[in-house]
Amino acid sequence: DGGITQSPKYLFRKEGQNVTLSCEQNLxxxxxxxxxxxxxxxLRLIYYSQIVNDFQKGDIxxxxxxxxxxxxSFPLTVTSAQKNPxxxxxxxxxxxxxxxxNIQYFGAGTRLSVL
Amino acid sequence: AQSVTQLGSHVSVSxxxxxxxxxxxxxxxxxxxxxxxxxxxxxxxxxxxxxxxATLVKGxxxxxxxxxxxxxxxxLTKPSAHMSDAAEYFCAVSDRERSNYKLTFGKGTLLTVxx
Numbered sequence: 036d037g038g039i040t041q042s043p044k045y046l047f048r049k050e051g052q053n054v055t056l057s058c059e060q061n062l063x064x065x066x067x068x069x070x071x072x073x074x075x076x077x078l079r080l081i082y083y084s085q086i087v088n089d090f091q092k093g094d095i096x097x098x099x100x101x102x103x104x105x106x107x108s109f110p111l112t113v114t115s116a117q118k119n120p121x122x123x124x125x126x127x128x129x130x131x132x133x134x135x136x137n138i139q140y141f142g143a144g145t146r147l148s149v150l
Numbered sequence: 151a152q153s154v155t156q157l158g159s160h161v162s163v164s165x166x167x168x169x170x171x172x173x174x175x176x177x178x179x180x181x182x183x184x185x186x187x188x189x190x191x192x193x194x195x196x197x198x199x200x201x202x203x204a205t206l207v208k209g210x211x212x213x214x215x216x217x218x219x220x221x222x223x224x225x226l227t228k229p230s231a232h233m234s235d236a237a238e239y240f241c242a243v244s245d246r247e248r249s250n251y252k253l254t255f256g257k258g259t260l261l262t263v264x265x
Contacts, residue, residue: 039193068253075159075258076257077255077256078253078255080252141186141193142193143192144191
């Protein structure tokens with residue numbers, strides 16, 4: 036089945052710890068995205084990547100880092116600098132091709148909590 | 151910058167009643183418009199999108215939306231609500247003129263369907 040796989044489903048972070056959320060897609064999409072979802076806030080863009088080895092900051096990148104070494108993978112690291120990391124994190128991908136009307140496809144999300 | 155306003159963070163309807171979820175955007179140039187649905191603890195799924203052409207767009211699960219440029223609106227409707235429609239709905243826009251594909255989401259409307 037083609038799709039986007041996020042793991043783990045639930046993650047707990049201790050004070051001062053970095054944690055990494057995994058996102059893998061087998062849709063052969065060029066573009067990948069990370070969003071943060073808080074209750075009543077909608078989705079806010081953290082980082083996005085339109086091509087391997089390139090990525091751009093979104094609206095709330097502080098305290099987060101990403102890499103895009105492979106087309107299929109776009110891991111997100113929540114660093115200790117992110118003081119309020121508790122949220123639902125969603126990864127998405129789309130067939131970029133230079134078009135802005137492409138649909139984004141979403142994974143099932145990772146819920147991150149602070150211990 | 152683009153912005154999206156969803157009027158009503160919570161809408162409650164009876165089973166069989168009309169569903170109307172409101173979405174307005176702010177842009178001098180009509181953007182591309184999307185409606186997504188999110189079931190509890192899941193990712194987002196596309197319901198429908200408007201790019202060009204016919205202003206009444208039909209989507210999955212009996213939903214449709216009408217793009218009204220004069221009102222800068224893209225309201226989502228369904229003639230008869232079903233219990234399975236209970237979910238959170240997000241309106242999103244992307245800018246036609248920018249070279250980077252970014253979706254801006256509204257804050258969401260939670261739809262409750264009462265038996």
